[in-house]
Amino acid sequence: MYLTLDLLFLNMAEIPISQLDRLRDLKRSTGGFLNLNPIQRGGILTPEARKAVLDWADGYSICDFCDGVLECIKKPPVDDFVHKTMTCFIGADHVRLTNGAREAMYMVMHAVCKPGDVLLLDANSHYSAHIAAERHNLWVYEIPNNGYPEYKINEELYADKIEEIKRKTKKNPALALITYPDGNYGNLPDARKIAKICSDYDVPLLVNAAYAMGRMPVSLKHLKADFIVGSGHKSMACSGPIGVLGLSESLSDVVLRKSKNYKNKEVEMLGCGPRGLPLITLMASFPKVYERVKHWDDEIKKARYFIDEIEKIEGIKQLGVKPTQHDLNFLETKVFHRISEKHKKGGFFLYRELKKRNIIGVKPGLSKNFKLSTYGFKKDEIKKIIEAFKEIVQIK
Amino acid sequence: MYLTLDLLFLNMAEIPISQLDRLRDLKRSTGGFLNLNPIQRGGILTPEARKAVLDWADGYSICDFCDGVLECIKKPPVDDFVHKTMTCFIGADHVRLTNGAREAMYMVMHAVCKPGDVLLLDANSHYSAHIAAERHNLWVYEIPNNGYPEYKINEELYADKIEEIKRKTKKNPALALITYPDGNYGNLPDARKIAKICSDYDVPLLVNAAYAMGRMPVSLKHLKADFIVGSGHKSMACSGPIGVLGLSESLSDVVLRKSKNYKNKEVEMLGCGPRGLPLITLMASFPKVYERVKHWDDEIKKARYFIDEIEKIEGIKQLGVKPTQHDLNFLETKVFHRISEKHKKGGFFLYRELKKRNIIGVKPGLSKNFKLSTYGFKKDEIKKIIEAFKEIVQIK
Structure with missing residues (x-):
């Protein structure tokens, strides 16, 4: 052999056990949550x-x-x-x-x-x-x-x-x-x-x-x-x-x-x-x-229903072309921003409040505006999300 | 909307059911076989x-x-x-x-x-x-x-x-x-x-x-x-x-x-x-x-054992640097080629004979030479592969 095995092994660095331990039993912690993140909605496996x-x-x-x-x-x-x-x-x-x-x-x-x-x-x-x-x-x-x-x-x-x-x-x-x-x-x-x-x-x-x-x-x-x-x-x-x-x-x-x-x-x-x-x-x-794909019209209806309901909350507005043409939408949420200004958690309050209600996918820290997607949610899930938004705006 | 939904759907082509049916219940047929293909040995999930x-x-x-x-x-x-x-x-x-x-x-x-x-x-x-x-x-x-x-x-x-x-x-x-x-x-x-x-x-x-x-x-x-x-x-x-x-x-x-x-x-x-x-x-x-990786020496020993045994068969020879330094090896198998020249299946006989013995990974049609890997095989599996080679050279 060109390189002896001994030499190969000699040059192998030792990796601390603590680093290896972090790789054991990797679990995804977001299972069971309603995930609003647009990049996560369309990639859920059948x-x-x-x-x-x-x-x-x-x-x-x-x-x-x-x-x-x-x-x-x-x-x-x-x-x-x-x-x-x-x-x-x-x-x-x-x-x-x-x-x-x-x-x-x-x-x-x-x-x-x-x-x-x-x-x-x-x-x-x-x-x-x-x-x-x-x-x-x-x-x-x-x-x-x-x-x-x-x-x-x-x-x-x-x-x-x-x-x-x-x-x-x-x-x-x-x-x-x-x-x-x-x-x-x-x-x-x-x-x-x-x-x-x-x-x-x-x-x-x-x-x-x-x-x-x-x-x-x-x-x-x-x-x-x-x-x-x-x-x-x-x-x-x-x-x-x-x-x-x-x-x-x-x-x-x-x-x-x-x-x-x-x-x-x-x-x-x-x-x-x-x-x-x-x-x-x-x-x-x-x-x-x-x-x-043949039921895309239902997704549009669902997205529009969601936007209609959510815009009934004062201080929440969909940006982008209206009525929405897609499940991905951008919300301007002045009401959340106002809350964040007084809240001890600042902008992070929204992430925490949503998570309490089993909803994730809005980036921690965001409260002024964010995007979300309603793709693939069932009607009762959509209602749950709307409810959550309505509750959270009540926070002083 | 810029594009009406109707127009979108109108332009959606119909895919024949037979094409969709081919995608149902995809099963890998190679499970349970000893797979000699070098690209398959190191990627088996832990x-x-x-x-x-x-x-x-x-x-x-x-x-x-x-x-x-x-x-x-x-x-x-x-x-x-x-x-x-x-x-x-x-x-x-x-x-x-x-x-x-x-x-x-x-x-x-x-x-x-x-x-x-x-x-x-x-x-x-x-x-x-x-x-x-x-x-x-x-x-x-x-x-x-x-x-x-x-x-x-x-x-x-x-x-x-x-x-x-x-x-x-x-x-x-x-x-x-x-x-x-x-x-x-x-x-x-x-x-x-x-x-x-x-x-x-x-x-x-x-x-x-x-x-x-x-x-x-x-x-x-x-x-x-x-x-x-x-x-x-x-x-x-x-x-x-x-x-x-x-x-x-x-x-x-x-x-x-x-x-x-x-x-x-x-x-x-x-x-x-x-x-x-x-x-x-x-x-x-x-x-x-x-x-x-720390047990790479065992893999080398195994590969060398395999080559030693397989080269005892007349008409099989490892090409490349000797003794082998890796689990991936190239075999020149004149004996299989000679059989293929008279066999009704031609070069495909080898693939079929190996498969009969639960071994795959040699490309169908090859008999003159091919590469294989012994990586990750257990000792008894290696012996089974050697046995199979010894049996197959007996074919008239």
């Missing part, structure tokens, strides 16, 4: 996925019968799922699985843009779209929203901004992006209208649908955009991390280009996407996810 | 991880108490685990969690190299190192191995090749990489010697330890390299996908640079690493993984 979890939890379980391309595995039926079911579900010509929505956005930016190119995005974009752009050294131009209280994106501004970019840089932005809906206000811009504008200028459009795909109907074909990304752990009842990238034919050859030397491996995928359990949960949950 | 799985399977479960940086989460103790336990375990100044070893290699290449730069790697590199380089438009120079039957990397060649690159390109390679061990032969080059050479030339070195970290002791401090990557699903008893990146201080500021506008987000991480269950399994398995 019973079907939960049932599959233990069978597939080991490392590369999904790769038992792989011939070299994860997405072409026949057993379990990944090939069929990715190339038929998912393409149909989101109206895409091609689908790829990624490690998340942000990784999918980066893939597209990296493939379609060169460093120094311009990316045009909406002011309501997720921070990870900005970071992906920064990683690839893109210049970011932003479509502003209309500010308080709607924070609405005016679709027409995409034309104005493209014109401005052309004037300033002598060329088109390399890519445009719209967040559909955004993760702060749940505003749903007319992505189809934006796609039409972008298409007229020959600018490819990426739709960040991390809060849409798996919750509400989305169709790349209907939107007539070039790319759409979704998030399994955010909105498709999956264990993280897993994302979905849908592509229309237009630029798919650029994003899905194969390696020069490894003929069955795609470069932007680094050869293979998410290797493991999250994909099994995506597949196992899918029939229920497909079904729940 | 009972401790298995116990944690259902509690943490939902989407973003790990992010219940996140303040904006996944790796700084206090509950569960991610912060402590990443910044104290893992750094200690692999002798690194910094550790980051990634979506896999390949994603970690790409991160380093992307941060440290510019497109057009030269990457120097060993001929035994994993394909994903090549694809990562291709994604970032690097020129790849390769250290050859010494060919059949050892396929050994001569460490001294790193100096020769750096000299050659300097002559040809007028500058140093931007990064060097060594695969430790490689995934075909399980050869363990002297990474420390290579690090010394690279350091003398001022070339940063990345150690791909996807088959080492979590199986055998590794220490970045001892190797004196700049980066080391590991794979949770390959070698650390984790659900995929998750990887580990260890960094020495040297170039950590480049790889871990923060976003200009999002002060707590790292650009190469796209803000956050693996958001979900795999990280819980990494933490829950860790005490056992730490313990098993």
